[in-house]
Amino acid sequence: MFEPYLEELHESIELHGGELISLPSDFARRVSKNGNACIRNWLWQVPGFRRWRVTRLDAGNNLQVLNSVAYPDYSNDQPLMGIDLLWFGARCKLVAVLDFQPLVQDEIYLNRHFQGLKSLQGLFPELSNKEIMRSFDPHQYFSPWLLFCRGGEDQAKDSLPKAFTSFLNCYWKLQDYSSGSISKISSDEVMRLQIAYDIYSAERDPAHGLFTSYFGKQWTDRFLQEFLFPAASTKGP
Ligand code: BLA
Numbered sequence: 001m002f003e004p005y006l007e008e009l010h011e012s013i014e015l016h017g018g019e020l021i022s023l024p025s026d027f028a029r030r031v032s033k034n035g036n037a038c039i040r041n042w043l044w045q046v047p048g049f050r051r052w053r054v055t056r057l058d059a060g061n062n063l064q065v066l067n068s069v070a071y072p073d074y075s076n077d078q079p080l081m082g083i084d085l086l087w088f089g090a091r092c093k094l095v096a097v098l099d100f101q102p103l104v105q106d107e108i109y110l111n112r113h114f115q116g117l118k119s120l121q122g123l124f125p126e127l128s129n130k131e132i133m134r135s136f137d138p139h140q141y142f143s144p145w146l147l148f149c150r151g152g153e154d155q156a157k158d159s160l161p162k163a164f165t166s167f168l169n170c171y172w173k174l175q176d177y178s179s180g181s182i183s184k185i186s187s188d189e190v191m192r193l194q195i196a197y198d199i200y201s202a203e204r205d206p207a208h209g210l211f212t213s214y215f216g217k218q219w220t221d222r223f224l225q226e227f228l229f230p231a232a233s234t235k236g237p
Contacts (some may be wrong), residue, residue, distance in 0.1 A: 002066040061089035077185035078178040099146035103193040198231035
């Protein structure tokens with residue numbers, strides 16, 4: 001069910017000059033041992049970004065995932081772009097999270113970068129942030145205006161397609177604006193904060209067990225270290 005979102009995301013990245021970087025074949029596509037799950041990954045080189053990754057997991061009726069994170073160049077202190085869409089078909093449960101993930105939580109930073117996302121929250125009340133976070137701290141690397149819902153199919157059918165398009169457009173607008181203005185946070189500090197994001201996410205990511213169950217521990221550990229959160233294990237860019 002997330003295939004149209006994947007296509008839209010990839011078209012949008014290409015439109016903004018994105019080019020695919022080749023990946024090890026077992027990251028590009030891997031099927032689980034018993035054939036019940038297939039994961040595909042893409043890594044993009046996009047002007048203005050140091051890294052943009054996309055993951056699609058198709059485990060049939062059990063689970064569908066679209067996950068993506070965009071890391072801006074260190075010279076730009078704008079938030080990361082985070083997408084996490086999950087559909088647990090057997091339980092008809094949707095978890096949808098779309099956020100501009102802030103590097104810091106101070107008011108000046110939030111005012112500078114979040115006017116766009118703030119206005120989206122009003123347009124999509126079904127996706128407004130009323131959920132409780134279990135694994136993550138909502139005050140670290142999440143914004144007060146994230147689009148977040150745990151719901152049923154209705155949310156997905158009705159508002160998610162529109163919200164997804166608006167969210168992407170809104171992020172490109174922010175990128176347009178921020179890349180033309182001078183960052184308030186130094187490049188060294190942006191680098192430190194982006195690395196801290198990977199370390200934090202690698203520690204908290206609720207997907208580790210899920211990937212292990214489909215693809216085994218060895219592959220999953222490598223996948224987290226080398227593809228999902230590479231900065232968590234390298235200490236440098
Ligand atoms: C929750 N994300 C989850 C959950 C899973 C994943 C299994 C728990 C579902 C539930 O709450 O019922 C899955 N996370 C993944 C997968 C990947 C991953 C498959 O990183 C990797 C491919 N998560 C992100 C990003 C955001 C994000 C970029 O990876 C930001 C938009 C948010 N995911 C996010 C949030 C929750 C979540 C806020 C709820 C967590 C909580 O309750 O604390």
